[in-house]
Amino acid sequence: MDTSERELILSRKLGKANAEARRILEAALEDGYVTNNEWDAIAQAYREAITIELEGTFYQAGLSAIEALGVSVDSTALHQQAIEWARQYGYELVSKLDQTNRQLLQQSISDYFSQNLSLKDLTERIGTAFNPVRAEMIAVTETTRANVQGELAYSAELQALGVNTVSVWNTANDEIASGCPICGPNNQKVQGDGWEIPPPAHPRCRCWVSTEIRPRK
Numbered sequence: 001m002d003t004s005e006r007e008l009i010l011s012r013k014l015g016k017a018n019a020e021a022r023r024i025l026e027a028a029l030e031d032g033y034v035t036n037n038e039w040d041a042i043a044q045a046y047r048e049a050i051t052i053e054l055e056g057t058f059y060q061a062g063l064s065a066i067e068a069l070g071v072s073v074d075s076t077a078l079h080q081q082a083i084e085w086a087r088q089y090g091y092e093l094v095s096k097l098d099q100t101n102r103q104l105l106q107q108s109i110s111d112y113f114s115q116n117l118s119l120k121d122l123t124e125r126i127g128t129a130f131n132p133v134r135a136e137m138i139a140v141t142e143t144t145r146a147n148v149q150g151e152l153a154y155s156a157e158l159q160a161l162g163v164n165t166v167s168v169w170n171t172a173n174d175e176i177a178s179g180c181p182i183c184g185p186n187n188q189k190v191q192g193d194g195w196e197i198p199p200p201a202h203p204r205c206r207c208w209v210s211t212e213i214r215p216r217k
């Protein structure tokens with residue numbers, strides 16, 4: 001499975017979580033308020049959509065990195081790291097999304113209940129908070145992140161074996177073409193020499209990192 005397929009799958013899963021979120025919110029509107037349990041159910045739908053995909057992307061990136069460089073490491077260790085990273089990061093990401101959505105909607109929902117907002121307007125705002133464009137954006141950005149983290153985990157495994165590796169930034173072709181001011185200057189530069197924090201550098205960043213072996217100093 002290549003990166004664009006992984007983006008598509010994650011995007012679809014996020015779309016399903018969006019539908020679930022809208023369903024829960026619309027049902028909550030009939031009760032008159034959104035309970036913490038309902039917000040938690042929404043977060044759970046996202047967690048289920050995201051975690052397993054991030055794990056798979058991370059692990060696959062590690063395996064592809066082995067193939068690209070031709071130096072093997074313990075793939076069980078990579079898998080273990082994929083599981084741990086996806087669990088932890090997935091949790092952080094969902095908490096962040098959840099917070100954004102709550103902030104975005106809490107006021108609208110209370111406006112609706114105090115009759116300052118029509119149901120039509122509220123439904124529109126819910127649709128905006130959980131819209132497919134946003135789902136696709138998150139899918140692209142987070143697939144990039146999982147890919148890069150898998151590559152960096154491979155590099156770290158090599159270093160643990162005493163191999164001197166460097167991580168090289170590869171600016172995505174579309175960002176070179178559009179002259180991305182954030183990622184363009186990082187192209188082909190080594191971590192620690194021009195950049196520190198790995199991609200994604202911005203929403204929809206599709207840059208990647210590759211591992212190169214350098215002679216030991």
Ligand SMILES: [Zn+2]
Pocket residue numbers: 171172175180183199200201202205206207
């Ligand atoms: Zn980029």
